[in-house]
Amino acid sequence: MMGAKVKVKEKTNWPVTIMLIVGLITVAFPMYLTIVIAFKQPSEMTNSISGILSLPKSWSFANFAEAMRVTDFWHSLGNSILITLATVLISIVIHSLIGYAIGRNKTHSKFYNFAYLYIVSGMFVPFAILMMPLVKQTAQLRIANWFGVIILYVVFYMPMNVLLYTGYLKNIPVALEEAARVDGASTWRTYWKIIFPIMKPMHATVAVLTALGTWNDVMTPLVIMSGSGKNTLPLAQLNFQTQFGTNYNLAFASYLLALLPILIFYIICQKQILNGVVNGAVK
Amino acid sequence: MRKMNNRKLTFLLITIPILALFFCFNTLPLIKGVIYSFTNYKGYGAYDWVGIRNYVDLFQDVRVGKSYLFTFKLAIVTTIVVNIISLLLALGLNSKIKGKSALRGLYFIPKILGALVVGYIFNYFFTYILPVIAKALTGNGASMLSSTKWAWVAIMIVCAWQAIAMNTIIYISGLQTVPEDVYEAGAIDGATGFQKFKSLTFPLILPFFTINMVLCMKDFLMVFDQIMSLTKGGPAQSTESISYLIYNNGMSGGQFGFQSANAVIFFIVIVFISVFQMNFLGKKEEQL
Numbered sequence: 001m002m003g004a005k006v007k008v009k010e011k012t013n014w015p016v017t018i019m020l021i022v023g024l025i026t027v028a029f030p031m032y033l034t035i036v037i038a039f040k041q042p043s044e045m046t047n048s049i050s051g052i053l054s055l056p057k058s059w060s061f062a063n064f065a066e067a068m069r070v071t072d073f074w075h076s077l078g079n080s081i082l083i084t085l086a087t088v089l090i091s092i093v094i095h096s097l098i099g100y101a102i103g104r105n106k107t108h109s110k111f112y113n114f115a116y117l118y119i120v121s122g123m124f125v126p127f128a129i130l131m132m133p134l135v136k137q138t139a140q141l142r143i144a145n146w147f148g149v150i151i152l153y154v155v156f157y158m159p160m161n162v163l164l165y166t167g168y169l170k171n172i173p174v175a176l177e178e179a180a181r182v183d184g185a186s187t188w189r190t191y192w193k194i195i196f197p198i199m200k201p202m203h204a205t206v207a208v209l210t211a212l213g214t215w216n217d218v219m220t221p222l223v224i225m226s227g228s229g230k231n232t233l234p235l236a237q238l239n240f241q242t243q244f245g246t247n248y249n250l251a252f253a254s255y256l257l258a259l260l261p262i263l264i265f266y267i268i269c270q271k272q273i274l275n276g277v278v279n280g281a282v283k
Numbered sequence: 284m285r286k287m288n289n290r291k292l293t294f295l296l297i298t299i300p301i302l303a304l305f306f307c308f309n310t311l312p313l314i315k316g317v318i319y320s321f322t323n324y325k326g327y328g329a330y331d332w333v334g335i336r337n338y339v340d341l342f343q344d345v346r347v348g349k350s351y352l353f354t355f356k357l358a359i360v361t362t363i364v365v366n367i368i369s370l371l372l373a374l375g376l377n378s379k380i381k382g383k384s385a386l387r388g389l390y391f392i393p394k395i396l397g398a399l400v401v402g403y404i405f406n407y408f409f410t411y412i413l414p415v416i417a418k419a420l421t422g423n424g425a426s427m428l429s430s431t432k433w434a435w436v437a438i439m440i441v442c443a444w445q446a447i448a449m450n451t452i453i454y455i456s457g458l459q460t461v462p463e464d465v466y467e468a469g470a471i472d473g474a475t476g477f478q479k480f481k482s483l484t485f486p487l488i489l490p491f492f493t494i495n496m497v498l499c500m501k502d503f504l505m506v507f508d509q510i511m512s513l514t515k516g517g518p519a520q521s522t523e524s525i526s527y528l529i530y531n532n533g534m535s536g537g538q539f540g541f542q543s544a545n546a547v548i549f550f551i552v553i554v555f556i557s558v559f560q561m562n563f564l565g566k567k568e569e570q571l
Binding site for chain 2 (some may be wrong): 011012013014016017019020021023024026028030031033034037048049052053094097098100101102104105112115118119122124125126127128129130131132133134135136137144151152154155156158181186187188212215216218219223233234237238241248251252256258259264265270273274277278281282
């Protein structure tokens with residue numbers, strides 16, 4: 001019995017390892033398809049599968065240069081980075097603050113308990129119902145642009161992030177703040193000096209979840225920003241779809257360009273991203 | 284005492300502006316949406332009150348009915364498929380394998396990619412590659428995307444391809460919470476293979492199953508990007524999801540008021556399902 005158990009612990013399960021490696025084809029194939037088509041010329045794309053799937057004759061970056069020009073790549077990338085970064089930074093500041101105010105008071109105050117339930121229940125409101133009134137509202141306020149999109153994201157991600165922050169605060173003893181208060185520090189100062197730094201793991205989770213959601217979102221910029229003449233990276237793919245026509249090589253070069261920033265980011269911060277996603281879902 | 288009041292004041296000064304912001308861009312448009320749903324507003328120009336007319340029409344509208352059927356079919360089937368595959372994948376990725384963290388990292392990639400662009404890539408695959416293979420195998424080289432019978436399956440595959448990554452990671456973190464000695468005790472009792480999974484592992488990761496079911500279902504009921512990039516609701520309106528229909532007809536089809544009513548019903552449905560799922564699965568968890 002003991003011998004068998006030790007053996008199970010040490011032996012690598014090769015059949016499962018091999019099956020999982022083979023299964024990776026499902027992930028790799030669409031990526032491979034994108035890369036080879038993006039580098040090819042239309043003349044190389046004969047109507048047979050081998051024509052589509054074979055490696056390109058020469059690795060030319062011409063498609064990418066053309067795709068960048070057609071989709072106004074650098075501006076779209078700039079807008080996406082601006083919107084995502086601003087949303088993440090504002091969310092961390094604002095959502096952690098209100099999470100703190102609510103988390104420290106909701107057990108003994110009806111008002112804060114109501115505020116908590118009020119904000120968190122916003123999670124159930126689908127964008128579809130807000131969409132049409134928001135188009136009117138942002139137009140009236142003259143924020144039917146990237147600025148409006150940032151404000152909307154900060155509001156949309158508030159329910160989830162407040163839930164995360166208040167949950168995390170339960171594990172931070174109030175005694176920590178009381179010590180600072182005895183020393184004469186104000187609540188505001190105590191928050192920035194003590195509580196905000198302590199919540200760093202939760203900031204990382206919030207940043208990852210908010211960033212992934214906003215970076216890839218299409219619907220909000222589509223309905224809010226489409227009149228402003230500006231694009232985010234995904235929105236550019238949608239808006240320039242007709243311009244690619246049947247030049248799939250150009251289209252795929254553009255798709256690859258749109259996927260590349262987040263892929264690079266993932267390679268660099270893989271561990272933080274996986275941790276953030278798991279923390280956010282499980283809490 | 285003064286200190287305490289200062290503390291209370293600080294909290295109020297933080298809370299009230301943020302609550303106001305939340306009200307302005309979440310609750311206010313929600314209320315406006317409900318109000319629009321009782322009008323015949325086209326999205327421009329003058330409009331009149333029509334009472335509950337939109338709601339009455341909604342329940343008789345074939346296109347709306349079809350979009351609900353399609354969305355639910357897609358959401359339910361995809362949720363089941365995704366959860367079965369990701370649970371198997373998670374069991375594999377949690378066993379004694381070589382290159383564990385690299386494999387986990389690679390299997391997560393679909394999740395980080397934008398659904399719209401992924402949809403475009405698969406669109407090409409379904410239009411130009413799969414039909415050629417299908418023709419060689421079965422003699423029928425029609426694209427799945429242009430068939431009213433099969434288009435939803437193509438959408439399901441694309442949705443699942445991305446969602447499996449997320450659910451797998453959640454199941455893995457669930458499996459890691461199962462202590463090793465549970466298995467040891469189970470092994471003494473003679474539990475093996477599927478039996479071990481059914482009576483030991485699964486009950487212990489049930490909370491994670493709940494999370495995945497709720498997340499999956501909610502995401503797929505709101506499906507939009509994949510429809511946009513794969514079928515645009517076609518062929519013959521057979522793949523119009525509720526969100527897509529509200530967007531398409533409400534924003535540019537002159538049905539602002541009518542689709543607002545649709546959105547209100549959709550909102551109620553989402554709340555109902557989420558609450559039901561959490562209660563139902565929550566009770567099951569308690570029983571164990």
